[in-house]
């Protein structure tokens with residue numbers, strides 16, 4: 067059975083846990099380009115943070131149930147200018163983050179949607195937030211998780227990682243982008259299955275360190291995050307064959323966590339190697355089914371327009 071951890075699904079989770087009208091075709095089919103200083107060669111911390119940034123598991127409450135992560139509002143470190151939740155947004159790209167939908171603790175009892183800022187170049191900012199109150203990215207990130215989105219107190223390593231990732235987000239233009247475009251206006255790219263798969267393969271690399279250091283708690287944490295990434299891909303497929311392959315991957319990740327708990331490290335490392343190979347050379351059925359899946363904007367448009375599921 068496929069049991070995605072914490073309902074880590076942006077399409078179906080949002081249907082169940084957010085007010086109708088919260089899903090928007092544009093934000094589900096386009097993504098701003100990610101520009102990291104240093105490209106894809108990053109430290110373990112930055113890579114772990116990158117995965118955590120994309121994992122609903124880091125947040126709590128309805129945000130987590132709806133499959134939202136930092137990435138939902140700050141896609142690839144930029145701002146989601148289409149994000150809109152009826153009742154919490156006054157205009158696209160603006161959202162009330164101190165609302166009871168997210169957290170009873172963080173609710174300020176006022177309707178005060180704020181513009182979602184881009185995090186590009188956040189490393190160089192001395193004051194953060196609309197009120198410019200906080201200077202520390204670490205403290206801001208902790209407050210986002212615990213106060214705004216009702217998440218559990220993040221362990222220090224997780225916070226360090228989220229900060230390290232955000233600090234890699236370059237302020238500059240994307241390669242090839244004409245300088246006439248204002249900074250922050252980064253070109254968008256269509257969201258394709260191949261890209262999600264590549265991202266997943268890259269994120270699998272995060273598991274190497276906890277498996278090498280034989281750290282079961284961290285192995286568990288990371289496998290849960292990785293399974294949510296599998297969940298995001300899975301929910302876009304409507305055919306059984308590709309779904310089963312992705313369910314298999316999720317089971318493999320679960321298996322790695324179980325082996326880690328039993329201190330069977332060499333086996334756990336072998337299983338990761340095998341899974342990486344599969345993700346790098348995916349079964350043909352996945353690739354051939356992708357154009358017929360909800361990765362196709364037209365298919366997704368129709369799917370979104372169906373009133374009841």
Ligand code: HEC
Nearest residue numbers: 135136139161163180181182183194195196197206207210
């Ligand atoms: C539901 C949308 C949403 C989610 C999810 C979200 N943010 Fe934000 N973020 C916002 C909004 C809106 C602001 C502006 C709030 C403010 O100014 O206080 C903001 C502001 C920020 C800032 C301040 C940037 C600046 O220059 O002032 C940082 C840093 C940040 N978010 C990081 C994160 C991280 C890390 C996560 C995940 C743990 C996250 N956000 C999740 C909407 C979101």
